[in-house]
Amino acid sequence: MIDKENGIPYYRQLMQIIEHQVASGGLREGQQLPSILEFGSTYRINRHTVRQAVDELCRQGLLFKVRGRGTFVANHPLNLLEYKLTARNRFHQTIAQAGKMPGSKILQAMELIAPEEVATALNLAPGEKVYLLEILRLVNDQPFLLSTNYLPAKHLPGFMNHLCHFSSLFAIYEQHYGISPQRVKATFRATFPRQPEAVTLKIPANMPVLKVESLLKSQDDILIQYTISCYHGDLSKISVEWQESDDAGGVIRQER
Amino acid sequence: MIDKENGIPYYRQLMQIIEHQVASGGLREGQQLPSILEFGSTYRINRHTVRQAVDELCRQGLLFKVRGRGTFVANHPLNLLEYKLTARNRFHQTIAQAGKMPGSKILQAMELIAPEEVATALNLAPGEKVYLLEILRLVNDQPFLLSTNYLPAKHLPGFMNHLCHFSSLFAIYEQHYGISPQRVKATFRATFPRQPEAVTLKIPANMPVLKVESLLKSQDDILIQYTISCYHGDLSKISVEWQESDDAGGVIRQER
């Protein structure tokens, strides 16, 4: 129960209570917690105060919330996956080849005027339109990366119409536009996730993530995609290989 | 100004405004921000909403607050350095080309029997010897990365004798062994630093670092260097570029 006299903030006390319940097994992985209002009434505190506690525990990764459903105990991730990044790799193919089950989910799709940094990256004039696609990629049904993709509208007219049976951006490029895209550049950073990224990837806000900025072009050297991907730091490592000849993996294994 | 119609939460809009002001130099390191109440009145939103934005930016490390004093721009290295990783780039050259001052310091140099993962990476038999070189790389006298390098002793006899006027590993390879090294593979991860790494890089233990595993070979396809580099997460981003010669789809088709 919450002690209203001892000077410790109520929300901190509630955090400790919940942490203890999870640690002791009273609440198990994936289990739904009482709603925020219920917490409020059982502990005689305001719902905002409960929210403060639950939010903080979400940021720490102990819990996660789903709007309209409730709050749940988070479950901890699996093994480290090596994701090979090449000029032409596709997510589904790459994951399937690694023996895992890929999945994709479009979280958001809209058309907007390119923000400044996007326009710069894609070499667009100010005011030109881009499609914004936010895609969550899953491996074995677990969130693996969150990508925010910007596509120049003028080069990909009507792109939104092709999203109904979405599986791969590359497939749409090829089937509907005759474009065979190629990665031009990738930039890697280690940072903390932003709050919505942490929530979507179901990781604590204080866990590092790998952010990869990618720029893709068509075979005609037109820039067609600028993507910022946020990788689950604990779950993923990303590799890049160089080849001087046409052989890739052989270089390593054939060493004598 | 904040658009109250576009559906984007006010606090997110305010975050973007503040982020932009910091990025554009309108707000500088250590500078005090307007108080939460001032923000509220200038943007016509409630203090709680301002608080939500400021709290989130504090968690991201952009700002920090001091109770009773105010909110300030955190002391973060804004001009993070982009380090271009290619098959043949060298640290000193790369940094100098970016207009910064490179520096190197050998922290440790010894010969030892290859640990298992090193032997695996370098394709050595168990019990073979490697040189271990721990090198701190500086940019403008600031710690930038810490690398732990393993070199197979049998291919680089007497390597330790060439370290007295050390500036570049590549230079030693070329001058004393006639080897022109090339990067074969690089693997990226985002994690927390180990204690000694944090100390050496002068970063807090709870700040993410970018760990890059690199494998180098000679022109004869002999693996000559396995390196684990720990990059100052806040200070560095690493980019990789692809050229026409690298695509060919070879990597994808060769998967088995």
Next chain:
DNA sequence: ATCGATTTGTCCGTATGTATT
């Protein structure tokens, strides 16, 4: 397929406490 109940998300208002200047 629709509607209503539930649950979380956002926003505003108010009050009080605590730390710093």
Next chain:
DNA sequence: AAATACATACGGACAAATCGA
């Protein structure tokens, strides 16, 4: 001592998402 600024807590209101009857 007073003013300022952040921290905590409670209240009301509405929106958005989910789920089940």
